[in-house]
Amino acid sequence: MEPQIGILRAQLARKTGCNLETIRYYEKVGLLPEPPRSANGYRVYSSELVQRLQFILRARDLGYAMDEIRSLLSLTDAGAQTCAEVMARTESHLEDVRRRIADLQKIEMTLAITLDKCTGDDVAECPILDALQSPHH
Numbered sequence: 001m002e003p004q005i006g007i008l009r010a011q012l013a014r015k016t017g018c019n020l021e022t023i024r025y026y027e028k029v030g031l032l033p034e035p036p037r038s039a040n041g042y043r044v045y046s047s048e049l050v051q052r053l054q055f056i057l058r059a060r061d062l063g064y065a066m067d068e069i070r071s072l073l074s075l076t077d078a079g080a081q082t083c084a085e086v087m088a089r090t091e092s093h094l095e096d097v098r099r100r101i102a103d104l105q106k107i108e109m110t111l112a113i114t115l116d117k118c119t120g121d122d123v124a125e126c127p128i129l130d131a132l133q134s135p136h137h
Contacts, residue, residue, distance in 0.1 A: 006035075006044040016053045023053070031056055031070060063097055 013020050026032040032053065035043040052073070059069045072089065075081035110131075117127035 006046045007050075009035075009043050009045065012045045012049060012053065015050050016057060018053055018057055026053070026056060029066060029070075031066070031073065062093075063100075064093060068093060 007015070009020060009023055012018070013023060023032065027034055032049060035045045035049075038044045055073070056069055059072065064072070068089065072081075072086065075085060114128055114131045117131075
């Protein structure tokens, strides 16, 4: 029996709090390398993948898109990252996040105004439905 070096997928999931299907998905899209199999057929992950998966999960928590994460990982994988490059990418991401926040604030305001017009009475006329049916301004 060959000695097992590394951890199994279930252990990787437990160590990172990531579910098994998400780990499989990250392998499929190339964010995680496909792990080698042991003699008994189990996928065996190197302990370094715990840190890589934690990086991916944290980047997702911060709203980075898959392509942005892939780009950051490719920089680090190649050892070609500079703080300036990472900073530029982060500034761009922050601008995008701020745009999305502004959009969400507009949506919030529109919904609140529309909801304020609604009486909630048991009648057919509904300002919310009227607002949804009117052209976008």
